[in-house]
Amino acid sequence: MEQWQYALVMMIGYLIIALGIGILSGRGRDSSSLTEFTVAGRNLNLVVTWFLMGGAIFSAFAFLGAPGWAFSRGAPALYILAYLVFGIVPWYFTGPKIGKIGRKLGLYSLVGFLKGRFESKPLSMLIGIISFFAFIQYLAIQIKGMAIIFDVMTEGRIPFWLGALIAYAIVVIYVATGGLRAAAWSDVFQGFLMIVVSWTVGIMVVNKLHGSTKSMFQNIIDNKPGFLEIGVEGSTMSPMAFTTLIIVSGLGLLMWPHLFSRSYSSGPKAIKQTVLAYPIFTLFLLPLLLVGFAGVSVISVNELGDPDQILPYLVTTVLDLPGVVYGLVGAAALAAAMSSSDVITHSASLEFTDGVIRNIKKDLSDKTVLLIMRTAVVMVGALAYFVAVFGGQGLIALLAGAYGSIVQFAPGVYSALYWKRATAPGVIAGLLTGFVVNIYFQMIQTNTPLDIHAGILGLIANIAVFVAVSYATMPQKVDTVEQYVNIDEMEEA
Amino acid sequence: MSKKKFQRAYWISMLFLLLPFIFPLFEVANRPIPLILGLPFSLFWVCLWTFITFFVILIFYFIDPERRKGR
Numbered sequence: 001m002e003q004w005q006y007a008l009v010m011m012i013g014y015l016i017i018a019l020g021i022g023i024l025s026g027r028g029r030d031s032s033s034l035t036e037f038t039v040a041g042r043n044l045n046l047v048v049t050w051f052l053m054g055g056a057i058f059s060a061f062a063f064l065g066a067p068g069w070a071f072s073r074g075a076p077a078l079y080i081l082a083y084l085v086f087g088i089v090p091w092y093f094t095g096p097k098i099g100k101i102g103r104k105l106g107l108y109s110l111v112g113f114l115k116g117r118f119e120s121k122p123l124s125m126l127i128g129i130i131s132f133f134a135f136i137q138y139l140a141i142q143i144k145g146m147a148i149i150f151d152v153m154t155e156g157r158i159p160f161w162l163g164a165l166i167a168y169a170i171v172v173i174y175v176a177t178g179g180l181r182a183a184a185w186s187d188v189f190q191g192f193l194m195i196v197v198s199w200t201v202g203i204m205v206v207n208k209l210h211g212s213t214k215s216m217f218q219n220i221i222d223n224k225p226g227f228l229e230i231g232v233e234g235s236t237m238s239p240m241a242f243t244t245l246i247i248v249s250g251l252g253l254l255m256w257p258h259l260f261s262r263s264y265s266s267g268p269k270a271i272k273q274t275v276l277a278y279p280i281f282t283l284f285l286l287p288l289l290l291v292g293f294a295g296v297s298v299i300s301v302n303e304l305g306d307p308d309q310i311l312p313y314l315v316t317t318v319l320d321l322p323g324v325v326y327g328l329v330g331a332a333a334l335a336a337a338m339s340s341s342d343v344i345t346h347s348a349s350l351e352f353t354d355g356v357i358r359n360i361k362k363d364l365s366d367k368t369v370l371l372i373m374r375t376a377v378v379m380v381g382a383l384a385y386f387v388a389v390f391g392g393q394g395l396i397a398l399l400a401g402a403y404g405s406i407v408q409f410a411p412g413v414y415s416a417l418y419w420k421r422a423t424a425p426g427v428i429a430g431l432l433t434g435f436v437v438n439i440y441f442q443m444i445q446t447n448t449p450l451d452i453h454a455g456i457l458g459l460i461a462n463i464a465v466f467v468a469v470s471y472a473t474m475p476q477k478v479d480t481v482e483q484y485v486n487i488d489e490m491e492e493a
Numbered sequence: 494m495s496k497k498k499f500q501r502a503y504w505i506s507m508l509f510l511l512l513p514f515i516f517p518l519f520e521v522a523n524r525p526i527p528l529i530l531g532l533p534f535s536l537f538w539v540c541l542w543t544f545i546t547f548f549v550i551l552i553f554y555f556i557d558p559e560r561r562k563g564r
Contacts (some may be wrong), residue, residue, distance in 0.1 A: 075523075078539050082514040089507045092550070199517060213531035221525050221533075228525035228533050231516075239516040246515055268559070276554050279547040283540060453515050485538075488496075 003326050005314075007153040010327030011334055014193075018186050018338065019353045022174025025185035033365040036307045037179035037373065038108035038350055039265040049266040049274045052343060053088070053259065054281050059340035062288055063333045064145055064199070064308040068109075068228050070292025072307035074220075074227035075107075075246075076237040077289055084282040087253025094254070097417055100476045106143050107266050109157040110257040110409070111345075111355035117416040117484045118476075119360050120424035126431060127409065128355015130378075134406050135348040139384035140346070143168050145337040146318045147388070152312040153330035161389050167334055172381035176374045180265060190335035195284050197332035200325070202287020205294050205314050213290060217360050220296055227296070244453035252407035252455070256348035256457055260413070349376035353478040381491035404455045408434035411459075411466050420481045422466070423473045430466025434458040496558050503553050510549060515548045 226234020
């Protein structure tokens, strides 16, 4: 058998297993229950919570983007480790608190959370629409990742559209049928596979090309001075850009609705233990960064074209792997893309249903809502697929603005939990301001003052407007506010 | 320790633990040499502080007043 045949057989085998786990995990559960579909009955355990949150790290970005950063940009790639550590830290308190509020009011989405506190229809629609577009963009990247992997590992025998279709259709099938629990158990399987394979490949690539990491880095230091530093001659990023990138990504992490909503599906103990274990989880990315650094002396960025292809490029052309390992790499890379797309597809359908459909049409029965959500999973899937396969780059670029906009949710979310004086007009005005400022600096005026990240500039404008407008408008009803800000005290009393 | 004090201590510790990862404090580690454990100094520094953050959260987890109530 040739290499590509091993890869094809193992990737298909993997897809069958993933589909099987996804479908079987929901057996014996009530498939007509809205709570089961949206938050898996609110009782996911530690291991599952860990991998669900970890799936966010081990996405297509981890296998393609992270090595790509190390390969093309050098030291600034360290931001990835730094932001993941700090992104999760606030969850220790916000997670259990959001979970409590959710249990009391029967919530399962970010939109629902803000609707309960601010009681504003325009706000929920705004959040629903922004997150929907950000998600489609995010999904398109993952789907492209799956297609690239199929394409490269089978040496061009599976066309782009087909690879994307096969892998993503499986995700859509198990999410639409099994909901969150199916996504969760697939993520556990996919997570194990990814960790084992990334370490194996990372160590093999470095050994084969350079003997040891020491000689690899010494080589980079000698030949590319400044590449492993920030803000000096020869480096690719300024200290301010690096710092604000860490802050904006860290603050944004928990604002992604698919991560935010894990506060509902896991108990306080599982949440706290996940926060505890997360920094260690981020270190699993280390070998993937090493692969990127290993590529520096092998090929130039210009020759490769797209830096994100460095890992598949090295595995297929430089390494002489036995067929089985070669196939495993393909399966693991697919797993990385799929374990993020399943929860995102799931979450996108929830946010859209809660933010848009339920605002247009009230009084829907749980059964109808569930049907709408399942339909939305398929629709979101189809839309993301078409954007990934046929969508012009223009559309992707436009949506890149929405990606940076997720962090603009932060003032609204944190004040819902901790600031009594916040009002709906304040949140809306702040959100819109932040959104516009961010897009302006990301698309039009890309040279930002002091090289500060566009998202941070948006956030500063957002907070200023939010606080000012909140004080200028009538405070909210005390009861509504107490249910959120003082939920702990209310329960103890 | 009361719940309020515990929360405040946690937030403040985390804020301080963020500093080594960002400028200006990261300037200390913004160099590739010496190579430690085969890693550039900056990469080693980030891993080191990731471990320290882990241990600090571990301590907080054990002194968490909620934990004694079995939550």
